[in-house]
Amino acid sequence: MDKLKVLIVDDSLVQRNHVIGLCHELAITQISTAENGQLALDQLRKNHFDLVFIDLEMPVMDGVELVRIIADEKLIESIIILSSKDPSLILSIGTMAESDGLSVVGTFQKPIKAADLSTSLKRLVSNFTNKKEDNPTTPLTINDLKTAIKNREITLHYQPKLTVKGLLLKGVEALARWQHPTRGFISPVEFIDAAERLDMISPLTEYLFDIALKQKAQWSAHGINFHLSFNLSPLSLTDKGLAENITQQVKHYKIAPKDIVLEITENAISGEISTAIETLAKLRLKGFNLAIDDYGTGFANAQQLSRVPATELKLDRILVDNVATNPQQKAILKSTVNLSKDLQLITVAEGVEYLEDFKYIYQLDVDLVQGYYFAKPMTAENLTLWLKKDLAKIRKELHLALNH
Numbered sequence: 001m002d003k004l005k006v007l008i009v010d011d012s013l014v015q016r017n018h019v020i021g022l023c024h025e026l027a028i029t030q031i032s033t034a035e036n037g038q039l040a041l042d043q044l045r046k047n048h049f050d051l052v053f054i055d056l057e058m059p060v061m062d063g064v065e066l067v068r069i070i071a072d073e074k075l076i077e078s079i080i081i082l083s084s085k086d087p088s089l090i091l092s093i094g095t096m097a098e099s100d101g102l103s104v105v106g107t108f109q110k111p112i113k114a115a116d117l118s119t120s121l122k123r124l125v126s127n128f129t130n131k132k133e134d135n136p137t138t139p140l141t142i143n144d145l146k147t148a149i150k151n152r153e154i155t156l157h158y159q160p161k162l163t164v165k166g167l168l169l170k171g172v173e174a175l176a177r178w179q180h181p182t183r184g185f186i187s188p189v190e191f192i193d194a195a196e197r198l199d200m201i202s203p204l205t206e207y208l209f210d211i212a213l214k215q216k217a218q219w220s221a222h223g224i225n226f227h228l229s230f231n232l233s234p235l236s237l238t239d240k241g242l243a244e245n246i247t248q249q250v251k252h253y254k255i256a257p258k259d260i261v262l263e264i265t266e267n268a269i270s271g272e273i274s275t276a277i278e279t280l281a282k283l284r285l286k287g288f289n290l291a292i293d294d295y296g297t298g299f300a301n302a303q304q305l306s307r308v309p310a311t312e313l314k315l316d317r318i319l320v321d322n323v324a325t326n327p328q329q330k331a332i333l334k335s336t337v338n339l340s341k342d343l344q345l346i347t348v349a350e351g352v353e354y355l356e357d358f359k360y361i362y363q364l365d366v367d368l369v370q371g372y373y374f375a376k377p378m379t380a381e382n383l384t385l386w387l388k389k390d391l392a393k394i395r396k397e398l399h400l401a402l403n404h
């Protein structure tokens, strides 16, 4: 932590000193302060910082305006929002900042507590390490993608989906991984986005679905039966031939469509959606399960949700992560779970990283969990080992934790 450079923006000297004290406890020593938004901007434009703490209520320029300018000018990536106001206001400014492209590592009511800050900093450090793995060089081209498919450089990892009650392995989600021979690890977000832009999403999806099905057939041959979740790009839903192609692929491997869950993001179903609904309806008629992914990040309303023939709702990490420490988030998560139940969808909580969050989820009527707390995405080989060794250990740990 000693390398982190932070800026604390707050008009109250007492509050600034409080945050400075907490930073010292966490071995952060490179600390600057500013009394208002304007002075903060002066510093941010001149110097590099890793993190800025922003108080919402300040004279001269309030925190909301400061967040907007920071996002517009891309002055910093990570922020923490503080306020003495209503938690729902703080959370909504946080959502605004995220949609403006900032990484909000914490939203807190003042005074911020040491444990909360420590959790946020862990998230900041993990953002850093994840980013380091990425190797942003020149933009990907059609040829890069074609070569990757031809040479089978892109592979799949699998992340377990477990029942909340009993921690039984219910399914796995296939997640694409690309280890490029010279560029190193390329994030799926980056290459899926490139494939969408370069009109390569159909061949890439077909290639990945084939790998997933082959793996599923192998598991079935060994008597291991759980469902397989596979991500579809929203763009694929505009492809009128998709439903038929996918059906042919599962037939080829003699896999029943009911053992496959196709995930589509919430954004695909908000806005102009008639072609998307048509494709989804066809897939559902053919027997596939459908999950609405990343729920909570987009703007689909309950009515749009009810028009999609989905079978599963995946609550995004933004609703789940850190829920135990945030009363407002608890309320939102709880009501979203209720909505999901009312629509008779299987509810999945994504991005569970902490035991405390799992304990809260356990109290709600959530069906399935997925997250680093249980397992990271892994190769098919490692999944077998995880099933043999780690799962029993996790069950035991949780049993103890829940009964204390």
Ligand code: C2E
Pocket (backbone or CB within 6 Å): 159, 174, 175, 176, 177, 187, 188, 189, 192, 208, 231, 232, 233, 263, 293, 294, 317, 350, 351, 352, 353, 370, 371, 372, 373, 377
């Ligand atoms: P997603 O579908 O929401 O997948 C879940 C992402 O959350 C995965 O990131 C997974 O590694 C990560 N994750 C799971 N549990 C945790 C947790 O506890 N904490 C944190 N911090 N993260 C967790 P990944 O693999 O980097 O994938 C990112 C996105 O890329 C996916 O988000 C999905 O939208 C897209 N993607 C990945 N593979 C494919 C694919 O084969 N096809 C398509 N169309 N999109 C894909």
Ligand code: CA
Pocket (backbone or CB within 6 Å): 173, 231, 263, 293
């Ligand atoms: Ca997904």
Ligand code: CA
Pocket (backbone or CB within 6 Å): 293, 294, 314, 316, 350
């Ligand atoms: Ca998701």
